[in-house]
Amino acid sequence: MPVPHLRVNKLREIIESYDHAAPLENAQTIPASWYTDEQIYALELEAVFAGSWQLVARLDQLQGPGRYVTAEIAGEPIVIVCGSDNVLRGFFNVCRHHAAAVMTELEGTANQLRCPYHGWTYSLEGELKGTPDFGGVCDFDRASTGLHPVEIASWEKWIFARIDRGPGVPPVNPDQTTPQDNHGRDARVTPLENFLGTDLTTQIKALALNGLHWMERRRYSFDCNWKVFVDNYLDGGYHVPYLHKGLNSVLDYSKYMIENGENFCLQWSPIVSIGAETETGAVRKGDRALYYWLYPNFMINHYDGAMDTNLVIPRGINKTEVIFDFYFPDVTDAAERNRNRASIEIGQRIQDEDVSICKSVQRGLKSRAYSTGRLSVRREAGEHLFHHLLYTDLSKAAANS
């Protein structure tokens, strides 16, 4: 089949045009075509999103039997359910009859999982229970026609899932240390705690997140490839003095630090109060602002008395949705809630400031006048790590295709 062959060769050529071996001082960014090429986008969905642990729910959404949350990984519908036994389970949210989504709300409480199409029902544990008008169907094994399970794992306040091992694969042995799983894929992401690494888990544990409670979710839409948003996040504060004047007034730009881990990057800055812009200064206090990014698409932003997380979801080659969850120490007291809301509004202002620059970058990436750029050694080590990890996943997947 010559045409697919040509396409694969072209894909490999695009991937290998990135010099992954160059140290930061010599590095170029990933090529502009990675942000605009449909084949790269399709490969990313499979190799980067379906192939990694993805945040799918917060634990606070799943307190008690029957609570459920729906999500999507690489376009595939997922549902996480708290069973009658209080155990959390993940399933492909795909009816075994004719593939409709069984649960259609973002979250809720149910005593069984009923498909809206022809009324098939599943228990909270995923077993097929009800099949209206299905008498006389031969060789139909009800017991093996439950919802296909998805591997899930929890960390701190969150549930992560990964779908690339396919339906019905039992959870990975946590002691597994081999570098390849039985699909020949990199097992770097298995299990979740190995992927996170003790460096990151120890740092986040020290923040005592149990003292913070979820208050609000906001969704932002960006007219850019998902990597433009991540690059913007990982530029070590480079754009802050120019684009975010309010935020810049509370950060000590010259002391901004970038620390790379294996699969994560911490950017942090001392917080200053002298000269702080009033509204930002009122809600960004304490010693340090911490910005954690976990490959490929999850961020934890932590300040004294406030935290928000960002989940970056590709919705098309140049469409990105970012889900923000905001957490605070007190989310019940009315006065505190007002203060919290002021903090959320500051976050909103910063996102609004980023929306137009991301769109501008995406347009520029398509220009014949741009192919790659250079990276600031002082600022952009996190972006370099991102590009490197991305290259590793894409080149491996392309070599296997």
Ligand code: FES
């Ligand atoms: S597709 Fe679910 S019952 Fe038919």
Ligand SMILES: [Fe+2]
């Ligand atoms: Fe920004």
